[in-house]
Structure formats: structure tokens, C-alpha cells
């Protein structure tokens with residue numbers, strides 16, 4: 001089943017890359033550059049993604065600071081308008097071949113965490129282009145307090161099963177006073193496990 005999934009996923013990716021011509025890439029870069037200045041580009045960008053064969057898109061706000069209030073302040077001037085356009089993307093572009101996940105919302109004001117183990121680092125790890133493994137996208141490329149290890153010289157499987165302690169190096173109560181896409185899910189898992197000490201997912 002996993003093999004089929006990977007084969008299908010790879011084939012979709014190849015088809016997608018084959019369909020992207022130089023013109024589309026220039027349009028993508030152009031639109032992304034404009035997005036910050038003009039919310040309407042969210043619609044244009046989504047439409048372009050659909051036209052080149054992307055089958056699922058997630059719309060979410062950029063995180064510009066490690067402080068929730070700062071982020072919300074940044075988004076406030078254009079929030080209502082951008083939110084309407086996200087809805088328009090969903091209403092007009094979503095169909096059986098194109099899924100739209102609208103995740104544009106204000107962030108929590110507080111990024112404090114009181115737990116010391118991050119279960120999601122074993123569920124949503126990120127393999128960086130530098131072959132380092134990070135616990136999540138919020139910590140990607142954060143070498144200071146977001147590095148779990150590297151697969152530069154070993155396979156991912158070897159990395160995964162060697163020395164489980166690496167999954168407990170990051171202490172969210174100290175290292176993750178930042179936006180965290182998995183905070184709610186981490187709290188649910190920890191509630192569910194209801195343990196002080198560390199499990200291995």
C-alpha cells in the first residue's frame with residue numbers, strides 16, 4: 001500500500017513538473033512577489049496552481065515574528081479582504097480535481113508551552129534540503145534549537161531507529177516559544193497519553 005502511494009505520488013510529481021514551463025515559473029515568482037502588496041493575487045496564484053495540475057492547495061498566513069501579537073498586527077490591515085478572497089478561491093476553484101484548504105486565520109496570541117516533549121516531532125518531521133532532520137516546519141533550518149539530526153551519511157531508516165534520545169532533545173517549554181502548527185495536536189496527544197515521561201510514537 002505504501003509502495004503504491006509512493007509510486008502514485010512520484011508519478012503525480014513528475015507529471016506536475018513536466019507541465020510547468022518557464023512561463024509558469026516566471027508567473028509563479030511574479031505573483032508571489034506581488035502577493036504581499038495585493039491580496040487579489042491569492043486568487044490568481046491559486047488559479048495558476050490549478051492550471052498546472054496541482055491537486056491540493058493550502059492557504060495560510062505567513063508567520064512574520066515569534067510573537068503572536070506581532071503576527072496578528074501584521075495581518076490586520078488586509079485580513080478581512082484576504083479572508084474573503086480565500087473564500088472566493090474555495091467557492092470558485094475547488095472541485096473534484098482541486099482541493100482548497102483555507103487555513104488563513106489569526107494566530108494565537110501566546111506561543112508559550114508548558115510541556116517538555118514534542119510528540120509531533122515523530123509524526124511531522126521535516127527533511128531539509130540540507131539533509132538535516134527537523135521536528136516540524138516551524139523549526140525547519142533552525143540549527144540553534146530545532147535540529148534533530150542528519151541523514152547526510154545514513155539512511156532515514158537508520159536515523160529513525162538509532163538512539164531515540166534525539167527525539168527528546170527539544171524541550172518545547174524552553175525551545176519553542178514560537179508559532180507551532182502542532183501545538184493543539186501535541187496537547188491532545190499528551191493529554192491522551194497522560195504521562196510525564198517519554199513515549200516513542
Ligand code: SF4
Nearest residue numbers: 118135136172176180
Ligand atoms: S514548534 Fe511545535 S511541533 Fe515544532 S518542535 Fe516545537 S512543539 Fe514541536
